Amino acid sequence: MDYRYPPDTLPFRMEVRQWLQHNLDEELRGLSNRGALNPEQLDALRRWNRKLADAGYAAISWPAEYGGRAAGVMEQVVLAEEMHRAEAPAALNPIGLANIAPSIMAWGTEEQKRTLLPRMQRGDDIWCQGFSEPGAGSDLASLRCRAVLDGDHFIVNGQKVWNTLGHLADYCELLVRTDPDAPKHQGITCLLVDMHLPGITVKPLTTLTGEDEFSEIFFEDVRAPTSALLGPVNQGWQVAMTTLSNERAGVANLHLGVRKKIARLIQAAREREVDGLPVSRDPIARQQLARVYLYGEYQKALADVCIAGELNGRPPGAESSITKQSWSDIEQLIGETSASVLGAEAQRGDWGDNRLYSRATSIAGGTTQINKNIIARRVLGLPKD
Numbered sequence: 001m002d003y004r005y006p007p008d009t010l011p012f013r014m015e016v017r018q019w020l021q022h023n024l025d026e027e028l029r030g031l032s033n034r035g036a037l038n039p040e041q042l043d044a045l046r047r048w049n050r051k052l053a054d055a056g057y058a059a060i061s062w063p064a065e066y067g068g069r070a071a072g073v074m075e076q077v078v079l080a081e082e083m084h085r086a087e088a089p090a091a092l093n094p095i096g097l098a099n100i101a102p103s104i105m106a107w108g109t110e111e112q113k114r115t116l117l118p119r120m121q122r123g124d125d126i127w128c129q130g131f132s133e134p135g136a137g138s139d140l141a142s143l144r145c146r147a148v149l150d151g152d153h154f155i156v157n158g159q160k161v162w163n164t165l166g167h168l169a170d171y172c173e174l175l176v177r178t179d180p181d182a183p184k185h186q187g188i189t190c191l192l193v194d195m196h197l198p199g200i201t202v203k204p205l206t207t208l209t210g211e212d213e214f215s216e217i218f219f220e221d222v223r224a225p226t227s228a229l230l231g232p233v234n235q236g237w238q239v240a241m242t243t244l245s246n247e248r249a250g251v252a253n254l255h256l257g258v259r260k261k262i263a264r265l266i267q268a269a270r271e272r273e274v275d276g277l278p279v280s281r282d283p284i285a286r287q288q289l290a291r292v293y294l295y296g297e298y299q300k301a302l303a304d305v306c307i308a309g310e311l312n313g314r315p316p317g318a319e320s321s322i323t324k325q326s327w328s329d330i331e332q333l334i335g336e337t338s339a340s341v342l343g344a345e346a347q348r349g350d351w352g353d354n355r356l357y358s359r360a361t362s363i364a365g366g367t368t369q370i371n372k373n374i375i376a377r378r379v380l381g382l383p384k385d
């Protein structure tokens, strides 16, 4: 338990802890909702997601009218901590629940909210985010996937890439260009596309760790009904900013994962010998472990700054960029430290996967260079380059 958090969150913490003790099956413990899930794992996660939804824990920050608890930031923090502590899998739809749902709530029609949100919350529909393209990542507004209005349908043609969960998705929050002659931020529209429509081809992309975590999605004369429109035509950039600001707001919980890995690494160093010497007695290894431990605690302090900002009604801004950047640096430092401290053991299994996967953290959710530019301008007040 964290003594720094207000005592009035204690009853909620106890409620969640007891619920997890009674409801989390042993075989679910530690199961990740990321990567290549086989059908049995997917079924198990879907059942777990429904349990979470029935108990009101799948989307606690959502308003009650959409099945949430309108929970404040401290309850969200406590729930994340207790889920981590119990090694409970997160809900099946992380991108949908955290990033896409707030956009549907802000921009959607009543019909969209009523039909899409409950199924998303229960994990009945899996959602992906169709923003990036081969020529549009950091410069997202250059996207070229086209949609042309034809009666009561949009005809969509083009390609998306790096779509997390794309190979499992039932729906996609898709950004398309609807006015090629307008300035690039003004000719974009957002559609909520049923991924089972004819003309959609999904090709899984295999990562360095061998998992099919994300996909390429190809659209060939796909007829999406106009009821799929989210927000006004040609105002998709504003919808995308709602989605991305919620993605950035989620960084406050990142310290939970890194601090758990650091604790495991220190424990592994206590138990291992390399060349007949206990790793924990090696002076270089001790320095490296102390360094990575300090960075983990620093990540927690940054998370607390984000939480304090949220509690004081400050919109998530540059501090999210600092926290995201620091998380990516720490993930990669954990990878390097594990390789140095554990030797050959760090090349395989969980440590090997972790080290390879850590490379993606400086790209996903905004690259290191883009984050540094944001910090330079908004925190340091330096001129735009």
Ligand SMILES: Cc1cc2nc3c(=O)[nH]c(=O)nc-3n(C[C@H](O)[C@H](O)[C@H](O)COP(=O)(O)OP(=O)(O)OC[C@H]3O[C@@H](n4cnc5c(N)ncnc54)[C@H](O)[C@@H]3O)c2cc1C
Pocket: 128, 129, 130, 131, 132, 133, 134, 135, 136, 137, 138, 139, 161, 162, 163, 164, 165, 214, 360, 361, 363, 364, 365, 366, 367, 368, 369, 370, 373
């Ligand atoms: C694990 C993972 C999950 C992802 N999930 C999704 C998803 O679900 N949906 C989705 O749509 N996308 C997703 N992405 C894609 C991600 O958003 C993009 O990869 C990211 O925005 C970078 O775009 P890019 O790959 O096109 O690289 P580019 O933008 O082409 O960048 C290439 C390099 O140039 C640098 N660079 C670019 N512009 C500048 C600049 N102005 N100044 C300085 N340097 C610059 C970048 O930092 C980078 O090093 C995911 C990516 C990863 C790694």
